[in-house]
Amino acid sequence: MAHPGLDPDVIYCDYNATTPVDPRVSAAAWPYFSGFFGNPSTSSPYAEGPRRALRVARRQVAELLGAGPEEIVFTSGGSESDTMAVRGVAVPGGGHVVTQVTEHPAVLRSCESLERLHGVRVTYLPVDADGLVDPLDLEAALTPRTRLVSIMLANGETGVVQRVAELAEIAHRRGALFHTDAAQAVGKIPVSVAELGVDLLTVAGHKLYAPKGVGALFVRRGVSLEPTIYGGGQERGLRAGTENVAYAVALGAAAEIAAGEVDREGGRLRGLRDLLHRRLSALLPGRVLLNGHTGRRLPGTLNISVSGTGGSALLAATPGIAAATGSACHTGEPDPSGVLLAMGLGHERARGAVRLSLGRWTTRPEVEAVARLLAESARRLG
């Protein structure tokens, strides 16, 4: 069934920027806007419903990640979870943190603040032409003073999936904690904190069909963090403030749906994504260049440069498609994507990049139409 928020005249290919809220998610959350209003931290009978709902939501998110419910902290989204993890480990000052150049700004800016305000030394690892961090580079960067390594699971622009399990093992061997920003990965590929071996993991609700403004941080049992918000001790004292019950319920419902659908949906989207790539390559022979690793990629993400056109010009000439050029978080910025430049792609190729990200409501006829419309625009422009 069509999603009520999707315009039949503009094909949505920007699921990595944000996803529409699944109607099943809004239905689950609605009673906590309209009826159950009690403060879950009080002893009033009104607190019981919200408290139970929060408990269920925490379990649902935990189950999606293979974690324990007590290891889930609800936050306002991916940026807050990243900040809580990176600053939470390192704020007590000194020491060394390792991250890498294609992280989301929430991690990069948090690291910069540690350098600026807290005397922490930060190493920014490079990536190769496929967008991957070399485990040997991490090995070489670690020192006895390294307290945290923060390397994302999947990149939002290219969809490239880092070798997090291997990297986390290296960090642990040298006594450092490991955080991964899985905002783009959770719900799109199976994510298990045990298999990845991470200590901290970021979840962003609006990338998995929950509303914007809710997320979670997995904090492994025994890992201690400096709080992000001080106050009444909610969320294990890490993030004070009366809980956003309705949004936590939404995230829980989204997590439960994702747990049931991630394998089948991943296969479907991989098929559609590869079909889109094949069709574009056939319609624009020799002009379509894939950005990012061919295999280690989110199933619904296709980042391509079309030679002879700029990405922004191509999308402006194709109003029937909603897609992105650089990261959605920096739209309006005419500079080429920093992620693609960091992979060593030239300015021309980086400026030509278009990110097409598919999701739950993408259909095969849509994909065929996207290929046709983009190819027509590219021929006109180039």
Ligand SMILES: Cc1ncc(COP(=O)(O)O)c(C=O)c1O
């Ligand atoms: C990898 C990654 N981390 C973090 C975020 C930020 O998440 P939020 O918008 O929920 O703050 C994004 C959003 O694009 C992202 O792609």
